[in-house]
Amino acid sequence: MDDAASxxxxxxxxxxxxxxxxxxxxQSQVGGETVQDQLLAALRAIHPGIATVQGSGRTDxxxxxxxxxxxxxAPAEASLDAGAWLRxxxxxxxxxxxxxxxxxxxxxxxxxxxxxxxxxxxxxxxGSVLPPLEAxxxxxxxxxxxxxxxxxxxxxxxxxxxxxxxSANRGDGKDEDRDTVREIFEIVTDSGEDWLxxxxxxxxxxxxxxxxLVGSAVRAAQGKLPIDDIVSLSKGVSGxxxxxxxxxxxxxxxxxxxYPGD
Amino acid sequence: MDDAASxxxxxxxxxxxxxxxxxxxxQSQVGGETVQDQLLAALRAIHPGIATVQGSGRTDxxxxxxxxxxxxxAPAEASLDAGAWLRxxxxxxxxxxxxxxxxxxxxxxxxxxxxxxxxxxxxxxxGSVLPPLEAxxxxxxxxxxxxxxxxxxxxxxxxxxxxxxxSANRGDGKDEDRDTVREIFEIVTDSGEDWLxxxxxxxxxxxxxxxxLVGSAVRAAQGKLPIDDIVSLSKGVSGxxxxxxxxxxxxxxxxxxxYPGD
Numbered sequence: 001m002d003d004a005a006s007x008x009x010x011x012x013x014x015x016x017x018x019x020x021x022x023x024x025x026x027q028s029q030v031g032g033e034t035v036q037d038q039l040l041a042a043l044r045a046i047h048p049g050i051a052t053v054q055g056s057g058r059t060d061x062x063x064x065x066x067x068x069x070x071x072x073x074a075p076a077e078a079s080l081d082a083g084a085w086l087r088x089x090x091x092x093x094x095x096x097x098x099x100x101x102x103x104x105x106x107x108x109x110x111x112x113x114x115x116x117x118x119x120x121x122x123x124x125x126x127g128s129v130l131p132p133l134e135a136x137x138x139x140x141x142x143x144x145x146x147x148x149x150x151x152x153x154x155x156x157x158x159x160x161x162x163x164x165x166x167s168a169n170r171g172d173g174k175d176e177d178r179d180t181v182r183e184i185f186e187i188v189t190d191s192g193e194d195w196l197x198x199x200x201x202x203x204x205x206x207x208x209x210x211x212x213l214v215g216s217a218v219r220a221a222q223g224k225l226p227i228d229d230i231v232s233l234s235k236g237v238s239g240x241x242x243x244x245x246x247x248x249x250x251x252x253x254x255x256x257x258x259y260p261g262d
Numbered sequence: 263m264d265d266a267a268s269x270x271x272x273x274x275x276x277x278x279x280x281x282x283x284x285x286x287x288x289q290s291q292v293g294g295e296t297v298q299d300q301l302l303a304a305l306r307a308i309h310p311g312i313a314t315v316q317g318s319g320r321t322d323x324x325x326x327x328x329x330x331x332x333x334x335x336a337p338a339e340a341s342l343d344a345g346a347w348l349r350x351x352x353x354x355x356x357x358x359x360x361x362x363x364x365x366x367x368x369x370x371x372x373x374x375x376x377x378x379x380x381x382x383x384x385x386x387x388x389g390s391v392l393p394p395l396e397a398x399x400x401x402x403x404x405x406x407x408x409x410x411x412x413x414x415x416x417x418x419x420x421x422x423x424x425x426x427x428x429s430a431n432r433g434d435g436k437d438e439d440r441d442t443v444r445e446i447f448e449i450v451t452d453s454g455e456d457w458l459x460x461x462x463x464x465x466x467x468x469x470x471x472x473x474x475l476v477g478s479a480v481r482a483a484q485g486k487l488p489i490d491d492i493v494s495l496s497k498g499v500s501g502x503x504x505x506x507x508x509x510x511x512x513x514x515x516x517x518x519x520x521y522p523g524d
Contacts, residue, residue: 017394017395019394019397064394064395066393066395086391090391095392095394095397095398096397097394098392098393098394099391100391100393129348129352129360129361129362130357130360131279131328131360131362132280132281132326132357132358132359133279133281133326133399135281135357135358137395
């Protein structure tokens, strides 16, 4: 696969926001009920010559985004500029998927391979009842437990670690060999009376990694997972040992993807 | 109709939150696709002897609430206390409708007639693209115009006025005779880079009144409605003269209803 646009094509970068609730995730699937399928269909409705649209990475079913990034190549004869693509796409897409920004980029820009950092936010509702406007957008944890233990667990994740235990196998046979070391640059918590948000910025995240980190931190806060276990799991594990808790997709939001020069 | 609970009944007050998007408003309708119908069905699933549930007032299709208030009477033989009603109702209701609070009240408490103030918030999205998570929850006004004119329009609404021009007829034949003087205690605006919220607190609001006030203020900001016209409309009109703009239901949220002793 040639990842750079050919000389008679123009490459565009899109910032994509979506409500994850009605969609079966980012990644194209038979049936077309994914964000990538909807976006490709909209692109092709505007210009049938468009072959593919590449995202920065997949997000699972139920995960929302305000700053997913994707790129596509437009044939030279498609005369639309970046702003015209944005406007045209937003007339074709359902309201639950929007192009928030667009730019023409160099032919070697690649939404996945050029990314240098990603930011995910995980929202937890700690009030006793989950309000309707939070449904599907937050994990409902009415008894969160000890905030200090939660912070202690998050401390184990800052920096460079082998996060193999905090990731799911994709089932593609290559999992055991893959590089599972990642650096987390920053973890920030913010909270109100009835909610808590944990924002992770890192060079990249393994499959379901943020959900494993949040699930483990919450179970630590609840006294169900000793901090010592988290420390040992975050030193890297051999084989298929996994952290025992994965938070639901509902609370996860892809906030931003950063590229050189941003 | 006897508005007080009889001696062998216990009256309960419920604080109800709902996502207005999937529902045809508060008020019961043939078909049952309203919040009141869903709530009554849930109450009757718990105790078939419950006759009715009374809200503080209706909200239109598409309008959401975080603090609607309703009351119902439970037969004496229903032994549930306020907390048990809350928990039982939330297991029966769809996730888009939640009981946020419950309390046993005196038999003469009435969700509608005892109310002394209501607070509504109207959300406007001013960014160029409406994000998916705002869809149905904000009015998209990418060119809001002059904020000073918007504030000048809102100034016309503070205090006690005959708001007849800023209300819709319900079509029940009684409109022309009704008392259309209301006092607005407070109007507060709050804004971020891409949004504006206007919060109205008043003794009560006429049908569609908040939407007329917001529509008029926005059109004033855009230079489409002179402030002088707003001044004259808010002095009261004779007959059926109406403000020419009504904002969509999407951005409207019933925040709170206040009662004596709250």
